[in-house]
Amino acid sequence: MGSSLLTNSSAMTALQTLRNVSSQLATTQNRISTGQRVSTASDNAAYWSIATSMRSDNAALSAISDSLGLSSATVDTEYTALTSVIGDKTGGLTKLQALLVEAKTAGIDRTKIQADITQIQQDMKLKANSATFNGINWLSINTSTGSSATPTSFNLVSSYSRVGGTPTIGSITVTTASYALYTTGGATQTGILDTVTGNSTTGFASVDNMSISALTDSAANQATLDAYIAQVTTAINTVASAAANLGAVKNRLATNTEFVKTLMDSVDRGVGQLVDADMNAESTRLQALQTQQQLGVQALSIANANSQSILSLFR
Template identity: 85%
Template sequence: MSSSLLTNSAAMTALQTLRSVSDSLKTTENRISTGQRVSTASDNAAYWSIATSMRSDNAALSAISDSLGLSAATVDTEYTALGSVIGDKNSGLTKLQALLVEAKTAGIDRTKIQADITQIQQDMNLKANSATFNGINWLSINTSATTLATPATFNLVSSYSRVGGTPTIGSITVTTANFALYTTGGASTTGILDTQTAGVSVANMTIGTLTDSATDQTTLDGYIAQVTAAINSVASAAANLGAVKNRIATNTEFVKTLMDSVDRGVGQLVDADMNAESTRLQALQTQQQLGVQALSIANQNSQSILSLFRNG
């Protein structure tokens, strides 16, 4: 093989090999440091674009999860209040019904029973007014035609999806009139407890002046029927809210699972296989060392030529 002072082919070949190994080593070190094989668009434009969109979707899903948490708290507040208004043998509509049945007893002091009824009526109103979360109350609503009016419906954001470039936001619609116990601001009261029949509602009925007469006994029967109907209506409203609670809980779990699935999908696209990268790093470091040695050997050729001239 001929030797040239102007062109050291062996050194050039060794240098090219060393440069290639250094580039590969830089790529591998970047993957190990970031944990990703596609960290920028230049690594793989298609995968990077898909991963970026999926991360954006996951951010939207995270917002949906937060919204569902807020909705769950709101519904739970209203549901708890409805259950308290229904009450038991010691409180609420259940106790009120029992008191009215007791009031049908001949000769009983109905003024004392009325004292208990008044307390129950005030307690139910207090509970309805207190069922407020984040400024929202579905049990005591304003039906006036002003900006203060309670919205007729509330849309509880429950899902997010994207097909192509079109996002879709799903929601659970709640109609406030279905849960209203008391209403204010309207021409007439339309709540479950303040709707009047012949001027009397569960919220304002009194029995202190009633007697044992047949007419008053009939009036008591009407009151009992009115309270029984209210119990059924409040129970139905609570059942509807219970169904909404379950739906929110199911959607919450689904969104969390979906977020995990998207994270795994992004990982499969862009995450580096650390076992493979570690093995590759060791191999490249060895190749780099060998390349440096090969370049050193190639550069010694010129020194060998000089020694020929010295010997001459």
């Protein structure tokens, strides 16, 4: 083919090659600067869409993790108070039971024993009233029908999942009546420790208000002491059962918390496999493209020089 001033095929080819290399170089530089091979929908619409949805799910999981932390703190507060109310040989229901058994002894000064019992009763109520976290208390509840009433149940958010376009939020339901030690606002008190029981023979009392100061060694008064001991024993078993249930909820929340954190890491890894750039490959590609770009510039320069050589023919 002859030389032409109007059409420089070599320069056109070199320019096309240089343009292609520059485009690839820009793509590689973008991947290196963002760390992603799919950073916009135009890079890969399918992968970008999946990654965007998974990032949204991870944001929801992060919120679930925060909710689990709040729920765990609430449950831990109530659980701590319940176990403290059960107590041991130095206080709580366990000490109260021991004092009542001691009061069965003939000739003992029950007035002095009652002084200890009163302190234990006040201490247990104080612990129940203090078991409040973020304005929530399951041990001392309001059973009225007004706006100040304690909800009958609480849903503790525990999990999040999405199948297709349908999200599902799991929760653990806690019924407050199962843990209420004291109640206010209702016509009668229905808490574990303030519910009045008994009969006309042994008398009527709750764990919260029972008193032995006036009791004697008579058979009737001894029967009353037996009823009180049975009542406290029942309360210990009921509170222990409530604490065991809360302990199970506490363990479940702890397990879910760890699972959510692991799941978030797994989602992050999955998104990374879809959209993250292989920096080792990109750095190698960058060096190769930079070399090709330099060669392309040289090739274009040579092609353009060919047109200049035609002028020598007219000298």
